[in-house]
Amino acid sequence: MSYRTIANLIEASRTAENTLKLVGALKDLQGNVVGSEIELRGYIISGERDRLARAQAFLGRAADLVQTLRALSEAIPDQMPQVELLGALIGEEFERFATLSKIHGQKGVSAAIRAIGATASEATTRRIQVLTTDLMAAGDARLARRAEQSKRGSDLSVITAAVATLFNLGLLGVVILLVRREIKDRQHAEEVVKFAATHDPLTGLANRLLLTERVNRALATAKSEGRRIAMLFIDLDRFKNINDTLGHEAGDRLLQNVANRLARCVRRSDTVARQGGDEFVVLIEAFEGSDDLARVAEKILVEVAEPMTVYGREFQITASIGVSTCPVDGDDLQALLKNADIAMYRAKQQGKNTYQFYAEQMNPHSVERLELEAALRRALERNELTLHYQPKVQARTGRVTGIECLLRWQHPTIGPVPPDQIVPLAEETGLIVPIGKWALRTACLQARKWAEQGLPLLRMAVNLSARQFMSATLLDDVVGTIAETGMDPRWIEFEVTEGVMMPEPEQAVKLLRKLKAIGVRLTIDDFGTGYSSLAYLKRLPIDCVKIDASFVRGVPVDASDVAITDAILAMSRSLGLKVVAEGVETRDQMRFLERRGCDEMQGYYFSKPLPAEQLTVYLREHGAAPAESGPREASSRIRLVSGGEKRIPK
Secondary structure, three states: OOHHHHHHHHHHHHHHHHHHHHHHHHHHHHHHHHHHHHHHHHHHHHOOHHHHHHHHHHHHHHHHHHHHHHHHOOOOHHHHHHHHHHHHHHHHHHHHHHHHHHHHHHHOHHHHHHHHHHOOOHHHHHHHHHHHHHHHHHHHHHHHHHHHHHHHOOOHHHHHHHHHHHHHOOOHHHHHHHHHHHHHHHHHHHHHHHHHHHEOOOOOOEOHHHHHHHHHHHHHHHHHHOOOEEEEEEEEOOHHHHHHHHOHHHHHHHHHHHHHHHHHOOOOOOEEEEEEOOEEEEEEOOOOOHHHHHHHHHHHHHHHHOOEEEOOEEEOOOEEEEEEEEOOOOOOHHHHHHHHHHHHHHHHHOOOOOEEEOOOOHHHHHHHHHHHHHHHHHHOOOOOEEEEEEEEEEOOOOEEEEEEEEEEEEEOOOEEEOHHHHHHHHHHHOOHHHHHHHHHHHHHHHHHHHHHOOOOOOEEEEEEOHHHHHOOOHHHHHHHHHHHHOOOHHHEEEEEEHHHHOOOHHHHHHHHHHHHHHOOEEEEEEEOOOOOOHHHHHHOOOOEEEEOHHHHOOOOOOHHHHHHHHHHHHHHHHOOOEEEEEOOOOHHHHHHHHHOOOOEEEOOOOOOOEEHHHHHHHHHHOOOOOOOOOOOOOOEEOOOOOOOOOOOOO
16 A cells, blocks of 8 residues: 555545534534624614624634634635635624724614614525535535445455554554544544534533523423423623723623633533623523513522622622523413513513513513613604702701703604602613713703893702713713713713612712812712612712702601601711702691701692792792802792692603
């Protein structure tokens, strides 16, 4: 036997190995392309720029895989043109996503979504899928031919001759070692390729492909054996705040920790998968009753909520869980996922850090919510959002010391949307940042307008939500609005709740100091409902605390509310802070707070939140005085009036 024959045998083995790697790379590439499309659809629904970035990252990994395919295809010249075309199409898609990201940054989410429609590339995506499928089919065919040749024994004589020749050369022992190593390496490579194709690269959990396979298998088994299966849809609460504040590396590490905790909460026979972003799915392949599922959900909530340390910092995060079961809530993957997702959103509406079982009556709420999200996205462009203004009154003199600006939405078809729905919806969709920027600008322009009409230049208080507070653009947005409107920052007040600051207290203190350096006034809103300690409160560069309406409601009758209110007033005085009581609705409440030394009050006893035009008339009718030199002096005396209307949430 010649050395050329032996070389040909080795080359054939290498070609088979390359083909195996090529098919694995194509599967991985196809998965990344699908991932990019899923993230793009998620971006269209949520408007979150992170989802657009993740879609682009998927395509970036696909582009890297094209380079791998080029190297593996060098020995297969006939498929090189297809690989080059595949690379060109993926490059085209990558550039499209880069353009969309640029449009989002320059013109906003609405312009980017319009651009998606204008540059729709479904045909391009289909061509990519067809090409990868064809290339995989060609690779599978080559492997099949190789296997058939081995089965027929066509290689047996060659191998036998090769072994005989090498034996004569005294090299058989070396060859056996090399062959064993080759087989072991090839098996390992196959396992790596298979694992990569079926598992999430960040967490090592099952990916959508493997989840689909296991759900379909479990459904078939459940149907034939009369068993039930369940699906838990898990979404981390306020994860984006951490991601935005500390960056994606910290966010990724946190996701890895959560993945490990989820895996500890279920049986080996169950499947934990990462759905994407901060969403996870647990497949329970057999259970006796709903109590079993409730125990699993409760275990997950407890495990996830345990504090974790990431890069030397301690975090605490919670989760919301939706549960669906087969056959009651669906008999296929799509139905089970959709209904578990709906139940998860209901859990978030119930205050987060809880779980909900799917119920048929939830469906209309889910459809209504999606429609409301889409409408809110358009509301800014269509001028459907407005601000209402509620005066803050000095307890001692009855003079207006400032105005809180409250968001209102007049939907064109369903009418006014309840205020307690707007902010949570805007917060979850990411729209709260542009809406918050709009609210600050509108408040500043209104204050200037009142001043031009001869009314006092009153201090305008604007609420900062959790996502706004954690937004990387907050400081730039504030400075930019001040510059654009010409508003003196001393007349701007930001109200921030305790809950907004507690997840990252050190970062919160730094950010508040930067805001304070701009010259604005800072108030802790809903004080007493969180967990701030006196030691922590002393560190905050704030001017004022606001007693939550839930405590004001019970004074002077409820002994607990009286004690809490007295404690907040005493603590604030010791720190030199002003105190505002919100939710004042009766004369008895007003007199109690005045006697206790409360600085300012706000509520329906004085005035409900009013549109700008009505508040203008209100101030004029009650003898508004012209503005003076500073915020504390610029005020207008008004008559105390009892609001006869039912109090509504902010």
